[in-house]
Amino acid sequence: MSKVLRLLFLFASLLAYNSSVGQSSINGTVENENGEPYVGAHVLLFPKGYSTSTDDQGRFEFADLEAAEYLLTITYLGTKNHSETVVLKGEDVQLQVLLKDDVLALQSVVVTGSFEPRSKLSSATSISTMETNGLGKGYFRGTADLLNSIPGTFTDASAGEVFTRVHSRGISASAEDDMGWYYVSLQEDGLPIGLVQHSYYAPDIFHRTDIFTARVEAIRGGSAAITAPNAPGGIYNFISKGPNDIFGGEVRLQGGLQGENNPMARIDGRVSGPLGKDWFYNVGGHYRKDEGARNTDFTFSKGGQLRFNLLKKHKKGFVKFYGKFLDDFTNRYTGVAATNWDDPVAAFGQDFNTTALLMPAFTANVPDGRNLDGGGTNLFDPSQGVHAQDKAFGAALLQDLGKEWSFSFNLKYSHKNANWQTSISNAYVSLNDPLAYFISGAQFPIGEVVFKDAVSGVEMARVDNSWILIGEPFQYVGSGTLPYDGIMGIAAWLKQNRSDEWMNNFTLRKVMEDHDLNFGMDFGRASTSLFTQGSFGFVTYEANPRMLQVTLENPDQPVLDLSDSNGLSNYGGLFFDNAQADIDQTAFFVNDLWEFSEHMQLDLGIRYEYIAHKGGKDQAIPYENEGGYDGNATTEYDNGILMSSGERDSFDFKYDYLSFSTALNYTVNEQMDVFSRFSSGNKAPEMNYYFNNFSGVPINQKGEVQKINQLELGFKGHTRQFSAIGTVFWSQLKNVGIADFQFDSEAGSVFYAPVQVNDTRTIGMEWESAYSPLLNLAFTFNGVVQNAKATKWTVYDAAGTVDMADDGILDYSDNELAFNPALRFNLGVNYHKERWSGFYKWQFMGERQGNVANTFQLPAYSIFNMGIGVEIIENLSANLEVTNLFNSAGLANFAGPNSFGASANSATAAYIQANPDASFIVFPVLPRGSYLTLDYKF
Numbered sequence: 001m002s003k004v005l006r007l008l009f010l011f012a013s014l015l016a017y018n019s020s021v022g023q024s025s026i027n028g029t030v031e032n033e034n035g036e037p038y039v040g041a042h043v044l045l046f047p048k049g050y051s052t053s054t055d056d057q058g059r060f061e062f063a064d065l066e067a068a069e070y071l072l073t074i075t076y077l078g079t080k081n082h083s084e085t086v087v088l089k090g091e092d093v094q095l096q097v098l099l100k101d102d103v104l105a106l107q108s109v110v111v112t113g114s115f116e117p118r119s120k121l122s123s124a125t126s127i128s129t130m131e132t133n134g135l136g137k138g139y140f141r142g143t144a145d146l147l148n149s150i151p152g153t154f155t156d157a158s159a160g161e162v163f164t165r166v167h168s169r170g171i172s173a174s175a176e177d178d179m180g181w182y183y184v185s186l187q188e189d190g191l192p193i194g195l196v197q198h199s200y201y202a203p204d205i206f207h208r209t210d211i212f213t214a215r216v217e218a219i220r221g222g223s224a225a226i227t228a229p230n231a232p233g234g235i236y237n238f239i240s241k242g243p244n245d246i247f248g249g250e251v252r253l254q255g256g257l258q259g260e261n262n263p264m265a266r267i268d269g270r271v272s273g274p275l276g277k278d279w280f281y282n283v284g285g286h287y288r289k290d291e292g293a294r295n296t297d298f299t300f301s302k303g304g305q306l307r308f309n310l311l312k313k314h315k316k317g318f319v320k321f322y323g324k325f326l327d328d329f330t331n332r333y334t335g336v337a338a339t340n341w342d343d344p345v346a347a348f349g350q351d352f353n354t355t356a357l358l359m360p361a362f363t364a365n366v367p368d369g370r371n372l373d374g375g376g377t378n379l380f381d382p383s384q385g386v387h388a389q390d391k392a393f394g395a396a397l398l399q400d401l402g403k404e405w406s407f408s409f410n411l412k413y414s415h416k417n418a419n420w421q422t423s424i425s426n427a428y429v430s431l432n433d434p435l436a437y438f439i440s441g442a443q444f445p446i447g448e449v450v451f452k453d454a455v456s457g458v459e460m461a462r463v464d465n466s467w468i469l470i471g472e473p474f475q476y477v478g479s480g481t482l483p484y485d486g487i488m489g490i491a492a493w494l495k496q497n498r499s500d501e502w503m504n505n506f507t508l509r510k511v512m513e514d515h516d517l518n519f520g521m522d523f524g525r526a527s528t529s530l531f532t533q534g535s536f537g538f539v540t541y542e543a544n545p546r547m548l549q550v551t552l553e554n555p556d557q558p559v560l561d562l563s564d565s566n567g568l569s570n571y572g573g574l575f576f577d578n579a580q581a582d583i584d585q586t587a588f589f590v591n592d593l594w595e596f597s598e599h600m601q602l603d604l605g606i607r608y609e610y611i612a613h614k615g616g617k618d619q620a621i622p623y624e625n626e627g628g629y630d631g632n633a634t635t636e637y638d639n640g641i642l643m644s645s646g647e648r649d650s651f652d653f654k655y656d657y658l659s660f661s662t663a664l665n666y667t668v669n670e671q672m673d674v675f676s677r678f679s680s681g682n683k684a685p686e687m688n689y690y691f692n693n694f695s696g697v698p699i700n701q702k703g704e705v706q707k708i709n710q711l712e713l714g715f716k717g718h719t720r721q722f723s724a725i726g727t728v729f730w731s732q733l734k735n736v737g738i739a740d741f742q743f744d745s746e747a748g749s750v751f752y753a754p755v756q757v758n759d760t761r762t763i764g765m766e767w768e769s770a771y772s773p774l775l776n777l778a779f780t781f782n783g784v785v786q787n788a789k790a791t792k793w794t795v796y797d798a799a800g801t802v803d804m805a806d807d808g809i810l811d812y813s814d815n816e817l818a819f820n821p822a823l824r825f826n827l828g829v830n831y832h833k834e835r836w837s838g839f840y841k842w843q844f845m846g847e848r849q850g851n852v853a854n855t856f857q858l859p860a861y862s863i864f865n866m867g868i869g870v871e872i873i874e875n876l877s878a879n880l881e882v883t884n885l886f887n888s889a890g891l892a893n894f895a896g897p898n899s900f901g902a903s904a905n906s907a908t909a910a911y912i913q914a915n916p917d918a919s920f921i922v923f924p925v926l927p928r929g930s931y932l933t934l935d936y937k938f
Contacts, residue, residue, distance in 0.1 A: 024088050027061035028095030030054050030074055038099060039937075040244065041076040053245045056875075056937075074099065100720075112190070112237040113219035113227050115507060115518035115591045115605070124603050124663035124675035125223045126152070126714060126727045128768060128782075130216040139254055139266075139881060139931040141293070143186065143204050147236060148843065149826055150218045151782035152727075152766035154819070156180065158892035158923040160293070161301065162205050162386060163332035165893075168220040169729055170762025170788040170820050171233040171708060173736040177893070179688055180204070183233025183708075185224070189240050189322070191394070191412050191503055192229060195526040195583060198687035201497045205418050206326060206390040207238070210286040211252055211268035212307045214241040220766065221710045221731060225659045225681025226607040229503075229522050229585055232659065232681025232708040240322070243280030243311050247273030249938055254288075256931035259354050262300075264290035264931075275310070283308045285325075293926040294333055294356035295544065298383030303328030305390075316400035324392040331385030334358065334426045335895050335921035341856060341912055344891060347919045348428065348484050348541065352889035353927035355543045357426040358382065359490060362454070362547060364566045366494065366535055367629050369576050369620070369643040378533060380492055380568075384421040391415045404511040411504040420495035424534070427489035427900045428541050428919060431463055431474045435900065436487055439536050440550070440562040441570035441640035447554035451482060451538070454547035454567040460540075462553075487548065488539040489900030491574050499528040516593040524585040530691055533642075534575030538567045552636070561635045571629065573622075573640030579691050581615030581651075603663040603677075610656040611684045617651075618644040619696050651690050653702035657682040672717035681708045689737065693755055704735040704757055724769040733760045738795070754796050756809075760817050762788040776833040783825025783844075788817035793852050795905050810908070815854045818904070819893070821846035835871040837879075840864070850894035851904040855912055856920075861890025863925065879933040884926065893923035 026045070030038045037058025044051050045062050047070075054060045067088050072095075074082040079099040086093055113125045128150050140146040142161030147153055154172065156165040165172075165180030175182040178199040186193045186203040193203035217237045225232040249271035256264050270284030285306035292300025309322040336355050338344040346352050361383035368376035394412035401407065429436045437445040449463045461480040468474055474485075507520035538548040547567030552560040563569040591605035620642040623629060629638040663677035685703030714727040737755040764786025772778040790812060797808040823846035830839045843863040850856035867881035896902040897911065898919040907920065 023064050023066065024090055025061060025063040025065060025092045026070065026072065026086055026088070026095065027059070027063075027092065028097055029058045030060065030076070030097045030099060031058055032079075032099060038076050038079075039248075041074055041099070044073045044075075046071040046073070055246055056248060112187075112217035112235050113223040115227065115509070115520070115589075115593075124601070124665035124677055124714075126220045126712060126725075126729075126766060128218045128220075128725075130218075139256060139264075139883070139929065139933070140209060141883075141926060141929075143207050143209060143236075144180075146209055146216070147218065149782075150216075150220075150236075151768045151826070152220050152764075152784040153218065153234075154821070154824070156819075156892045156923075158925055159332040159334075160926070161208075161330050161332075162202075162388075163200075164202075164204050165819075166204075166236070168234050169710065169731040169764065170760055170786065170817055171221065171731060171733050172788075172817070172820060173733055173738065173758065173760055173790075174683075174706070177895075178202075179686065182686065183231060183683060185228040185231035185235045187228075187235060187237040188324075189396070189410075190237060191410055191505065192231075192524075194414065194416060194499065195229070195501050195503060195524045195585060196499050196528045196687060198530065198691050200386075200420055200495050201418055201530070201687075205386060205388045206416055208286070208305050208326065208328065209238065210284070210305065210307075211250055211270045212240055212282075212284040213238050215239050221708075221729070222677050222679050222712055223603075223605070223661050223663070225679040225708065225710075226589055226591065226605040226661045229524060229587060230609065230611065230682075230684055232679070232683055240307065240309060241270065241272075241282060241284075243274075243282040243309065244272040245274065245280070247271075249284075251936045251938075253934045254931055256929055258291075258293040258929035259927045260295060262291040262293065262295070264288065264929075266290075278313045280311045280313070281308070282311070292331070292356070293929060295354050296331075296356050296358055296360075296383075297544075298361040299329075300385070301328075301330040303330075316402075317398040317406075319397045320395065322394050322396070324390060326388060326390040328388045329385055330388070331358065331422055333923070334423065335893070335923045337428065337898050337919045338891075338922045339917065339919050341916065341920070343859070344920075344922055346889075348543075350543050352891075352922075352924040353887055357488070357543075357545060359423040359492070359537055359539060360545060360547060362566045364492075364564065364568050366492070366533065366568065366571050367638065367641055369533060369572045369623070369641055370531065370578055372623055372629065372641065372643055378494055378496075380421050380494055380535075382422050382492070384419070386422065387417070387419040389415075389417040405509070407506070407508045409504065409506050412502075414499075414501050416497075416499045416501070418495070418497040420493060420497075422493050423537065424491045424493040425489055425900055426545075427902065427921065428484070428486050428898050429489040429900060430486045431465065431482065432468055432485075434468055435489070437465055437562070439489075439570060439900075440538075440636055441536075441573050441638075442552070442560065442562055442636035443639070445552050445560070445562055445636065447552055447557075448477060449562070450551045450553050451480075452549045452551075454549040454563075454565065457549070460548070483540050483542040486541045488537075488541045488545060490537045490539050490545075492535040492537050492568055493575075494531075494533045494535075496531045497528070499526055501526040514595050516595075518589075518591045520589055522585070522587040522589075524583070526583040527580075528583065528687065529580045530577060530687075531579075532575050532577040533572045535568050535572055536570040536574060538563045538569055558634050561637060563637050564635075569637040571638045571641050573642055576620040576642030576644075577617065577691060578620075578644060579615060579617040581613060581687055581690065583687070584610075584612040586610045599667045601665045601667075603665065604660075605662070606658065606660045608656070608658050609682070609684075610654070612652075612654045613685075613687070613690065613702075614652045615650070615690065616648040617691060617694065617699070619647040619649060621645040649694060649697070649699050651699040651702075655684040655702070655705055657684075657705055668717075671719060672715075674716075675714045677710075677712050677714075679708075679710045681710075682706065683708060685737070703755075704737045706736055707734040708732070709734075721773060722769070722771050724767070726765065726767045728765045729763070731762045736760065756794045756796055758790065758794065759792040760789065761791050762786055762817070762820065764788075776831060778830045780828045780830065781825065783823070785823055786820065787822065788820035790815050790817045790852050795852065810853070810905075812852045812854070815852055816849045818849045818852050819858075821848045821860075837869040838867060840866045845890060845892075851896070851907055853905060853908055855909045856894060856904075856907050858891045858894055858922075861888050861925070863888050863890065875937045877935045879935070881931050881933070882928065883931070884928045887928045888925060890925045891922045892925050895921035895923070897921075 144164035266288035287304035392414035
């Protein structure tokens with residue numbers, strides 16, 4: 001071999017040797033302190049910027065690395081972050097990483113309520129999180145039920161999955177039963193579920209939590225004023241699971257018994273993995289069938305949803321496409337009758353745990369007041385409840401522009417339908433009350449009234465009501481009677497709501513040495529329509545109601561039908577609302593996070609919001625035709641149908657305002673931060689202002705913009721065994737427009753009283769803590785102590801009629817604010833060792849005022865939940881949970897006296913004094929449920 005060849009061979013050998021010495025790898029496993037692997041933990045390597053996720057054995061690897069010094073960072077939700085320096089000298093490095101539990105997830109990254117990702121510890125916001133592990137264990141009866149564990153958040157899920165209420169810090173005045181999410185934003189992946197709210201059309205109708213949900217981030221007040229569209233009271237953001245880097249998935253089966261052994265069954269599933277180069281997919285959803293927690297003669301809930309996301313990663317960001325298909329039927333429970341104002345007990349043979357008082361299932365066709373001349377009808381079947389459909393599609397992207405500039409964009413379109421076929425009200429109406437007969441729409445239903453079971457046709461009772469004209473009680477004719485000598489004041493409630501919505505968020509970010517600047521805009525556009533029709537239903541007043549076919553059978557006169565064969569009466573005569581609106585929302589915002597010292601950060605943000613409401617509402621008049629709609633003089637039930645007069649009350653109003661929020665965060669050390677924040681936010685009216693408050697009169701003025709001011713002082717800290725978050729707050733709500741739902745007994749129609757403008761104030765303290773004295777044992781304790789006051793509050797007293805001559809104003813200023821407990825907390829213990837786990841939780845709800853008059857108090861109550869879990873084999877686990885273990889009959893809500901059209905404010909001091917033995921309507925918490933969950937991961 002020549003000298004040149006030998007030199008070339010030596011050079012190549014040295015090059016190969018140096019290359020082999022220079023290329024090595026870092027690999028390892030990520031486990032918990034019990035030696036169990038963490039699947040999907042996020043592993044970052046700096047300064048290369050490489051990232052990966054652990055596989056199903058908790059393993060990760062970075063290959064072909066040059067000899068150098070690296071910083072390895074590992075994060076996993078619910079654990080403390082792990083960082084360590086790794087020095088490569090030409091040999092592979094094998095690591096075994098143990099992640100320690102962070103029960104309050106103080107070191108996890110949060111994205112809600114801020115314009116850039118921050119750790120929960122350093123975020124100057126009152127934020128709480130629920131992680132995947134907690135969401136996967138147990139059965140939640142809807143969104144509000146799940147949020148019951150969030151400190152400082154008041155939830156009322158007594159009606160079931162929908163028709164719920166959620167609020168915090170006393171910002172609650174307009175969060176009524178039919179619009180319970182008025183001040184807060186319910187979100188999925190950073191965008192609202194919907195832009196539109198009005199009566200019986202709230203975001204919880206279109207939201208279901210399932211296996212696709214990774215975590216929940218909850219902001220109470222504060223920065224929500226500048227980071228959420230028209231929702232200064234808080235943000236509840238449900239974040240979806242992202243795609244897996246490797247193929248995998250999960251199947252979850254749930255079954256259980258509720259109340260008096262009513263069954264439910266549910267299946268959840270998710271599959272995810274790579275799809276070509278740098279493409280990843282994720283598909284999942286659920287289906288369920290639930291007979292309900294209370295007794296009905298129909299399936300209470302059925303249906304489900306399918307969700308997906310498709311992710312494309314690249315060096316400087318990602319692009320994601322996502323969607324949701326929701327097709328779901330559910331219902332909602334109405335109240336239960338009680339007596340004894342001081343210590344309520346169930347009345348009229350009803351039960352706080354099992355009674356539903358809903359119409360039984362039947363099928364009817366009711367003339368459509370929008371198309372009477374064309375013979376239009378609406379199908380009504382109360383077993384359908386609310387049929388919710390949501391088809392949503394979106395795209396999101398994050399792009400690094402270089403030189404510390406980046407931008408993010410999120411766009412979503414959704415088409416929503418909510419078709420209500422259910423009942424409203426369930427009040428007792430005595431057979432001595434003329435309303436029991438005249439509400440049928442008949443001109444003079446006096447004489448011998450016959451009540452038959454609408455299903456069997458068997459006569460139940462025959463009544464001579466002519467005595468009531470001279471003030472004497474009715475008389476039964478024959479031996480038959482009706483339960484409790486009365487009927488139920490109940491309406492067949494048909495609502496058809498549709499909405500097409502576009503929304504997007506755009507943020508441009510610039511990171512400098514001491515500043516983190518964010519500029520951006522939110523935009524939303526919605527076109528929504530509403531149709532409401534109400535008919536009366538003749539129903540027995542008993543725990544398991546039956547429909548009644550009712551006739552008037554006077555001697556020597558033709559038989560008059562006061563109801564149809566199903567028991568429906570006064571077709572379309574109680575309600576008629578036909579409205580449409582377009583909503584535009586645009587907001588511009590800027591936020592600066594200024595780190596002006598090593599330990600101090602100033603967070604300052606402003607938001608300008610512009611909202612336009614344009615639409616119209618039909619005026620209603622009775623349909624005029626001899627013999628009623630069908631022209632038959634013997635069918636009295638179709639004589640009062642309401643229809644459009646051809647006149648339309650239009651509205652076109654615009655609202656704009658400036659909100660701001662500023663915070664100071666001080667980092668004491670790596671384990672402790674303190675912060676203060678002041679926010680001034682605004683709440684523009686929702687569609688209910690136009691749809692509800694103007695009955696047959698022009699909509700000649702725009703609604704009040706409510707003002708929300710909040711001051712908070714907070715502390716966050718953790719040690720090896722203890723973590724805690726505490727926030728002292730002051731909140732003020734001004735310009736609250738309140739309109740009570742009332743009934744005119746003379747006209748037999750429903751109306752809303754004139755709006756009253758009121759103010760409230762709340763001071764209190766929220767806390768969230770966790771203590772782990774032993775490796776496998778943790779105690780959690782969170783809650784709120786508060787004082788909520790109606791600093792200015794008046795109620796319009798319509799005196800039971802639409803006639804304003806006898807009206808008055810009741811002043812309740814400086815009373816306690818209704819439905820805000822002075823004390824509420826959750827105390828729990830969690831145990832996990834090897835294959836076994838378990839928990840026990842105590843939920844306490846303090847006494848609350850049932851109305852602003854402070855004349856009725858809802859007693860304090862406790863609910864206990866417990867569960868036990870076991871890993872049967874690798875990847876297969878089972879959990880058994882019992883909710884409301886001791887079957888508490890706690891009362892969550894109050895609807896006032898037990899009379900048709902009454903409200904909580906009807907229970908004045910004078911009324912209670914005059915009617916000490918009267919019955920009233922309460923909403924009990926849901927009864928005990930036992931659920932078995934099988935979870936398989938692959």
